[in-house]
Amino acid sequence: APTRLLIIAGGTSDEHEVSLTSTRGLLSVLDETVNPTVIVLTREGRWLSPQDSRRVLDGATLTEGAAKQLDSSITRLVALLQQHDAVFPLIHGKGGEDGCLQGLLELAGVPYVGCGVLSSAICMDKLVTKEILRANGIPQVRFVPVVRLEYEANPCPITAAAAELTLPCFVKPVASGSSIGITKVMHIRELDAAIRQAFAFGSRVVIEEGVAGLCELEVAVIGNEYLEVSPVGEITHSAEFYDFATKYTPDAARLLIPAPVPDEVVRTIQQTALRAYKLLHCSGLARVDFFYQPATGNVFLNELNTVPGLTPGSMFFKLWEAAGIQPATLVERLVCLATEHKL
Ligand code: ATP
Ligand code: MG
Ligand code: MG
Ligand code: MG
Known part of the structure; x- marks a missing residue:
């Protein structure tokens, strides 16, 4: 019998739309015999039914009320996962790429594509x-870690450490993807704004030396x-x-x-x-x-x-x-x- 494959797409990160694009891409390269089920996790964190998920992939925008959600109970979701031979987690970024979804799949006992909990998180x-x-x-570029509470208490040590790096430098949220939240800093006076912008994505940031x-x-x-x-x-x-x-x-x-x-x-x-x-x-x-x-x-x-x-x-x-x-x-x-x- 053909493998019953389930693709999990969307997600609550800023890469929601990127994930939908990847999923359409994945579907387009698969043999017709595969015919996977897709479920979309909305930006708000709701699991859509396979039917509504397909409509979203086809470009429909579902209003909150119209969307038929999988029963909010985790049992329903896990039961759906377990009806498949393998799951392809195709959510980028937080929640999907960081081990959380992989942990759910582990607990459900369903085989899944890609890295496990530990490597995803790392x-x-x-x-x-x-x-x-x-x-x-x-080998990697020189970098300076920044922790929000420490930086807000006293930015001077960070600014001094960053001044040692060759400019331009790159300021990144630690858990970003698709370059979201990343700033190329040309002058040290732009550093603080870049760091604060990156903190919008999480409490830790990394400043990296730029490679010319x-x-x-x-x-x-x-x-x-x-x-x-x-x-x-x-x-x-x-x-x-x-x-x-x-x-x-x-x-x-x-x-x-x-x-x-x-x-x-x-x-x-x-x-x-x-x-x-x-x-x-x-x-x-x-x-x-x-x-x-x-x-x-x-x-x-x-x-x-x-x-x-x-x-x-x-x-x-x-x-x-x-x-x-x-x-x-x-x-x-x-x-x-x-x-x-x-x-
Ligand atoms: P992805 O979409 O690949 O997951 P990401 O959001 O994780 O990307 P990075 O790959 O870390 O972000 O950086 C994005 C881009 O920024 C790089 O592809 C590169 O163009 C530029 N960049 C990042 N760090 C540096 C650096 N230290 N020196 C020069 N360019 C850099
Ligand atoms: Mg990346
Ligand atoms: Mg990425
Ligand atoms: Mg990259």
């Missing part, structure tokens, strides 16, 4: 990720115990940085696969991605993002994304296509990995 948190990478000697003249390189890893790494791709664009608009405006960015960089850089990136994937206990899949500075030859790991964008044009699919794996086959592999042992 990778969603840029600071915890950095601390683990640092402890293991993985960088190439943005990305690589994908799949697997649980036996790991496979994709070719390396480069993203080029003419924006100040790879911000939200550049990510989601058609043709604003170009993907070059394979990336036109020396073989040695490709090997370093693939090996570093595999090391980081293991160190952070990832399973299923991740997209690992790097900065490469041709002038110095330096390679820095930026972050691991455990729920990367999954439209047909997304880097994750394109990287595996370059390795000869078509999107439909790739998704089948991911679903198989879900039913294997997870870390």
